[in-house]
Amino acid sequence: MKISSSIFSLISIFILLLISSATSSDFDDFIRCLPRQSNSSLPITDAILTPNNSTFQSIYQLRANNLRTFLSATSRPVAIITALHPSHAQAAVICAKRHDFQLRIRSGGHDFEGLSYTSDVPFVILDMFNLNSIDIDMSTETAWVQAGATTGELYYRIAEKSNVHGFPSGVCTTLGIGGHFSGGGYGFLIRKYGISIDNVIDAQLIDANGRILSRGGTTSFGIILSWRIKLVRVPPRVTVFTVQRTLEQGVTELAYRWQQVAPKLPKDLFIRLQPEPINNGGNNKTVRVSFIGHFLGQADGLLRLMNVSFPELGLTRNDCLEMSWVESTLYWANFPNGTSIDVLLDRVQENRVFSKSKSDYYKALIPKQGLETLWQGLMDIEDIFVQMNPYGGRMEEISDSETAFAHRAGNLFMMSRRLYDAMAPYASSNPREAFFNYRDLDIGSNESDETDFEDAQEYGAKYFRNNFIRLAVARKRVKE
Numbered sequence: 001m002k003i004s005s006s007i008f009s010l011i012s013i014f015i016l017l018l019i020s021s022a023t024s025s026d027f028d029d030f031i032r033c034l035p036r037q038s039n040s041s042l043p044i045t046d047a048i049l050t051p052n053n054s055t056f057q058s059i060y061q062l063r064a065n066n067l068r069t070f071l072s073a074t075s076r077p078v079a080i081i082t083a084l085h086p087s088h089a090q091a092a093v094i095c096a097k098r099h100d101f102q103l104r105i106r107s108g109g110h111d112f113e114g115l116s117y118t119s120d121v122p123f124v125i126l127d128m129f130n131l132n133s134i135d136i137d138m139s140t141e142t143a144w145v146q147a148g149a150t151t152g153e154l155y156y157r158i159a160e161k162s163n164v165h166g167f168p169s170g171v172c173t174t175l176g177i178g179g180h181f182s183g184g185g186y187g188f189l190i191r192k193y194g195i196s197i198d199n200v201i202d203a204q205l206i207d208a209n210g211r212i213l214s215r216g217g218t219t220s221f222g223i224i225l226s227w228r229i230k231l232v233r234v235p236p237r238v239t240v241f242t243v244q245r246t247l248e249q250g251v252t253e254l255a256y257r258w259q260q261v262a263p264k265l266p267k268d269l270f271i272r273l274q275p276e277p278i279n280n281g282g283n284n285k286t287v288r289v290s291f292i293g294h295f296l297g298q299a300d301g302l303l304r305l306m307n308v309s310f311p312e313l314g315l316t317r318n319d320c321l322e323m324s325w326v327e328s329t330l331y332w333a334n335f336p337n338g339t340s341i342d343v344l345l346d347r348v349q350e351n352r353v354f355s356k357s358k359s360d361y362y363k364a365l366i367p368k369q370g371l372e373t374l375w376q377g378l379m380d381i382e383d384i385f386v387q388m389n390p391y392g393g394r395m396e397e398i399s400d401s402e403t404a405f406a407h408r409a410g411n412l413f414m415m416s417r418r419l420y421d422a423m424a425p426y427a428s429s430n431p432r433e434a435f436f437n438y439r440d441l442d443i444g445s446n447e448s449d450e451t452d453f454e455d456a457q458e459y460g461a462k463y464f465r466n467n468f469i470r471l472a473v474a475r476k477r478v479k480e
Contacts, residue, residue: 026099027078030124033095037210040085047088047130049080056080063109063129064117068354075118077104077125084130086212086225092126093223094210105223107147107176110349112357112440116179128178129347131225136161142201146226147178152329152344158231159326159341166234166325168193171332174349178224188294188332191393192267193232198398202228234325239295239302240332241319244288246278251289252371254312258291259365261310263392268296269305273388277378285382287375294332298322358420358440361433370426377419384419431461 031048038044049056059080078101081092096103102123106116117125128148134157136143145154152173158165168189170180185196193199205213205222212225245251255273262271275289291313295302299320306315321337330339366374378384424432434440444458 026101030095030099030101031079033098034081034088034091037091037094038085038087040087042084042088044081044084044088044091047082047084049082050078059127060117060125062348063106063127064114065109065349065352066112066114066355067352068114068356075120075123077117077119077123080125080127082127082130086131086206089126089128089131089223089225090206090210090212092124093206093208096124097208097210105178107178108150108174108180108349110172110175111179112355126223128176128223132347133226136231138162138165141165141231142228143231144226144228145177147176147224149177150347151175151177151180152333152346155326155329156341156344159324162231163236163324163326164234165231167196167229167231168199169196171329172349173329173333173344174347177227181227182224186389188270188272188328189232190395191265191270191390192296194394194398196229198394199230199232200227201230235296235298236324237298237322238325238328239293239297239299239320239322240328241291241293241295241302241315241321243291243293243313243315243319245291246288247286247375251275251287252368252375254291255289255371256365256368257310257312258390262390265309265390265392266305267393269302270294271310271390274385275374275378275388276385277382279382285379287378292332294328358442359434360420360423361428362426363428364426366423366426370423373422374419377422381419386419431458431465433465434463 031050034044034048049059051057059082060077081088083089083092092103095101102119102121104116104119104123104125105128106125107128109116111117128146130148131146132149132153133146134143134149134154135145136157138161143154143158150173151169154167154169154177155173158167166189168187169175169185170187181196181200187196202214204225206225207213207222213222245254255275258271258273262273265271271291271293273289273291275287278286278288280286293302293315295305299317299322302320303315303317306313321331323331326341326344330341330343331337335343374386378386444455
């Protein structure tokens with residue numbers, strides 16, 4: 001979607017108004033502070049962008065991926081620090097704290113609520129996008145990945161070294177590693193290897209005093225510079241498939257059966273259920289459900305398994321595509337079959353949209369009546385899609401207290417506000433749980449410049465369950 005020049009003019013006015021809300025001397029002192037706190041041979045002055053720079057607006061817009069938050073925000077950063085070296089990030093932390101500017105951290109710009117690039121108070125963006133090195137050590141099957149690298153770059157660099165290794169992470173190939181892993185990070189290997197954070201073995205982060213530390217927590221405690229991850233084993237060939245059925249083809253029965261089967265399948269098989277409304281003109285509406293699968297093995301083995309465990313789906317050899325694991329990441333990202341893996345090196349999301357995302361966890365089967373409520377909601381809203389992802393497998397083996405990510409059972413949904421309300425009777429409750437990577441201000445938030453613990457505890461329990469209190473205690477110790 002193209003943004004008109006008139007909107008850019010309004011944006012420029014907003015930026016100037018924001019700078020005027022902070023005193024000119026505060027801003028000037030902040031800018032002068034940065035080179036004094038940076039000891040890199042790469043001048044930090046090359047990384048500082050203010051509204052006076054010709055590239056300021058293009059860099060700000062380039063990684064503002066949700067147009068709903070980007071175009072509705074009434075405040076813009078007073079500066080963007082496009083860090084070229086870890087010391088630039090350290091300087092940004094020290095100087096923002098010293099001169100009372102809020103610091104927003106942006107890796108890929110995929111925060112669903114735009115919190116990495118918007119605020120209600122004078123703020124600076126620390127853009128980690130240039131810190132994107134990936135150092136893979138095949139002798140230990142590990143890698144150090146900087147926060148600004150994307151999931152696509154990670155998959156590509158692993159494939160350069162090995163065709164039998166991968167990593168469990170998101171299906172979108174332009175996600176910034178810093179934020180994605182901090183929220184947990186899930187994808188189609190979730191049932192085999194858990195989520196991204198389950199395969200992190202070390203981290204480097206900058207604390208509130210600008211010090212670089214190892215073995216830190218998430219971005220709640222500091223700014224992630226890099227993660228050390230454990231690569232996972234995958235076969236040379238994997239199999240993917242998509243089978244589609246409509247209401248007229250009995251998809252309600254099939255979706256109900258999927259709930260019973262999908263979480264209990266062998267770990268090597270993941271099947272996502274993705275319903276979407278179809279309007280064939282006038283009042284001729286229906287729902288088409290895609291069953292999208294990934295199997296760590298070849299088609300023959302998959303067909304034998306499906307014929308025993310889920311014959312109702314009617315999977316055939318013609319539905320199956322065999323490919324390398326890295327090629328399967330393109331399949332999940334909806335690239336056409338045969339696309340070169342070089343596309344994984346494209347770091348910026350091209351097709352940005354207005355969107356609002358929700359997440360839910362379901363701990364019991366949705367009855368057929370509930371599925372019919374879901375189908376009707378989809379047809380009423382029309383401009384919407386839902387993803388239902390089965391857990392089980394490795395997710396059931398990891399304690400909900402082993403990491404901050406507490407959701408180790410249930411099915412994850414992404415849906416709109418209206419559909420979210422309609423499905424409330426069938427979702428988790430007390431609290432109604434949510435996925436931190438799908439940040440959602442509807443379930444609660446604090447103001448940009450303050451933290452109220454009682455408010456935070458209410459919505460924090462939805463993201464982290466009992467682990468919220470553990471995180472709060474850990475945060476207090478880090479601050480001390």
